[in-house]
Amino acid sequence: MIRISVPATSANLGIGYDTLGMAVSLYSHFTFERAEKLTITGCPEEFQNEDNLVYVSLVDALAEWGEKPFGVAIDIQTDVPVARGLGSSSTCVVAGIMAAAALTGHTVTREELVAMATRVEGHPDNVAPAILGAAVCSFTPEGQLPRCLRYDVSSRLRFLTIIPPYEVHTADARKVVPQQVALSTAVWQMGRIAGLTRGLETGDTALIAAANDDRIQEPYRRALIPDYDAIRETCLEGGAATMWISGSGSTLMAVTDDTIVAKFLQVRLQERFPQCATHILTCDTEGAQIEYL
Ligand SMILES: Nc1ncnc2c1ncn2[C@@H]1O[C@H](COP(=O)(O)OP(=O)(O)OP(=O)(O)O)[C@@H](O)[C@H]1O
Numbered sequence: 001m002i003r004i005s006v007p008a009t010s011a012n013l014g015i016g017y018d019t020l021g022m023a024v025s026l027y028s029h030f031t032f033e034r035a036e037k038l039t040i041t042g043c044p045e046e047f048q049n050e051d052n053l054v055y056v057s058l059v060d061a062l063a064e065w066g067e068k069p070f071g072v073a074i075d076i077q078t079d080v081p082v083a084r085g086l087g088s089s090s091t092c093v094v095a096g097i098m099a100a101a102a103l104t105g106h107t108v109t110r111e112e113l114v115a116m117a118t119r120v121e122g123h124p125d126n127v128a129p130a131i132l133g134a135a136v137c138s139f140t141p142e143g144q145l146p147r148c149l150r151y152d153v154s155s156r157l158r159f160l161t162i163i164p165p166y167e168v169h170t171a172d173a174r175k176v177v178p179q180q181v182a183l184s185t186a187v188w189q190m191g192r193i194a195g196l197t198r199g200l201e202t203g204d205t206a207l208i209a210a211a212n213d214d215r216i217q218e219p220y221r222r223a224l225i226p227d228y229d230a231i232r233e234t235c236l237e238g239g240a241a242t243m244w245i246s247g248s249g250s251t252l253m254a255v256t257d258d259t260i261v262a263k264f265l266q267v268r269l270q271e272r273f274p275q276c277a278t279h280i281l282t283c284d285t286e287g288a289q290i291e292y293l
């Protein structure tokens with residue numbers, strides 16, 4: 001039996017649409033064992049079938065190596081909520097591919113994993129940090145495999161994660177983002193992406209706040225999250241440096257370098273928004289892990 005653990009991820013980090021992402025200290029754990037037939041436990045019933053993204057990714061990887069599908073017992077224990085902007089789909093894709101390799105005796109490097117997982121997921125900004133840990137800026141040169149730049153994130157930073165009870169599906173959230181931007185908007189974003197990554201590395205919350213002012217997706221997606229304005233106001237007046245939409249939402253993520261502020265804010269958010277789950281997270285530095293049991 002094998003166990004694979006994959007961290008949740010916050011894609012975009014506000015300013016870096018489809019480009020930046022960061023692994024955080026919230027995890028999905030998957031076990032896999034060869035079996036007579038496919039069984040899937042531990043996840044909602046709607047996912048307990050052959051269309052399960054973990055199994056689809058496993059079969060896809062087997063096909064790439066010319067291997068036939070086989071029976072497998074999959075158990076999923078996850079703290080990563082579905083369709084909330086914390087990369088639940090990426091945890092499934094990464095685990096499925098790693099399991100395919102482990103159960104058939106293949107070896108895959110982290111770089112190969114990023115390439116395979118990006119093909120299934122469609123964009124690298126969740127899968128790359130889920131595999132590599134830390135914050136990652138990724139891009140895919142024409143006709144080549146994705147290139148990933150990994151940035152260490154200051155251990156002083158705390159990411160206050162507010163998870164509303166409603167889902168926002170990535171496919172729907174992508175429809176509201178305009179397909180074209182003005183040159184001035186492209187210029188606006190570019191410098192801030194460099195500022196945000198430097199701020200995360202050095203733990204400079206003033207720089208992170210200055211850089212976190214997205215004009216590509218957040219102005220359009222905030223309308224999909226009814227609590228956006230009220231939660232943002234609570235976070236900023238309570239001392240957070242800044243806040244962004246995590247991935248395609250509905251989760252919101254506030255940043256502070258003060259553990260006491262993080263705790264005070266968590267309590268205030270729980271009082272004002274009892275319908276939301278809250279976590280104080282740090283950056284995960286290790287990425288996906290595998291154990292043979
Ligand atoms: N435990 C699970 N078992 C099977 N499939 C899952 C599981 N968790 C998530 N998924 C799949 O991932 C989909 C959600 O992916 P989606 O991209 O909409 O959101 P997300 O990955 O949680 O957030 P984001 O991509 O914005 O960070 C679900 O509809 C389902 O297909």
Ligand SMILES: N[C@@H](CCO)C(=O)O
Pocket residue numbers: 011012017018019123125126170173174247248
């Ligand atoms: N970059 C993606 C992340 C969500 O999967 C988006 O914002 O649509």
